[in-house]
Amino acid sequence: MGIVIKDLTKKYGEQLALDKVSFSIKNGEVVGLLGPNGAGKSTLMKSITNAINPDAGEISVNDFNVSTQPIETKKLIGFLQENNPLYMDMYVKEYLEFVTNMRDVKKSKIDEVIERVGLLPEKHKKIHQLSKGYKQRVGLAQAIISSPEILILDEPTNGLDPNQIIEIREVIKEIGREKTVILSTHIMQEVEALCSRVILLNKGKIIADQSIEEFKGQYKSLEEAFHILTK
C-alpha cells in the first residue's frame, strides 16, 4: 500500500530528468520534495499522477500500477500542478462544477471546498479575473474536491502573499492529518511546518531521504542541509 516507486527514469531528449529514482511512501505520511531548480521534482510528481510517461521504472499507488491502471490510480490522487492550468474563461463555481462532473463527485462538495480554501469572497468571478493567489486556491480546490487519499502539490504556496501562505498551509496541514501528502517547495519553513520527512533530489537522483529530526540532528538547519548537499 502507499506509493512505491522503483527505478524511475525519465529523459527529455538528451536531458536526464530522473535517474533510477526509488522510494516508498506509507499512507498518511506528509513528505516534502526538495531540490534545486531542474532537479526533477515536477517530473517526478507528473510521473506519479500519470501526467507524463516515464521511460523506465514502475510506480504503484495503493497496489495499482500507474501506467497499466491509470483510472484506478487517478481516482486516488488529487494534483495541484506547477503553473496551475485552469480554464480561465470559466467562473470559479462553473469550473469546479466541471471538475465534479469529470470526477463523478457530488455537487454539494463545491460550496464546501470553496469555503475550505477561502474562495468565498471571489467565487462570483471568472478565473482570469482572480489574482495569482486566488487562482492558486482554485487549483487547490480542484485537487481536494474528490477527497483523494493522496494529495500531490507542486509548489502550492508559490506566488501567495504571507497571509495567504499561512492560510493555505493551514488547509494543507489539516488535510495532512488524515491523508498522504507530497509537496514540493523551495521554502524550508514550509517543509518544517508541514512535513515529517524530506526527500532531496539533485540532478534527477535522490541524495537524501530522512525525517526532519534526522536532518536537524546532522545539520544546523534544513537550509544548511540543502546548501551542503546540493552545492
Ligand SMILES: Nc1ncnc2c1ncn2[C@@H]1O[C@H](COP(=O)(O)OP(=O)(O)OP(=O)(O)O)[C@@H](O)[C@H]1O
Ligand atoms: N517538457 C520538457 N522538455 C524538455 N526538458 C524538460 C521538460 N520538462 C522538464 N525538463 C527538464 O528536466 C529537468 C527536470 O525538470 P523539472 O521541471 O522536473 O525540475 P524541478 O525540480 O521541478 O525544477 P523547478 O524547481 O525549477 O521547478 C530540467 O533539466 C528541465 O529543463
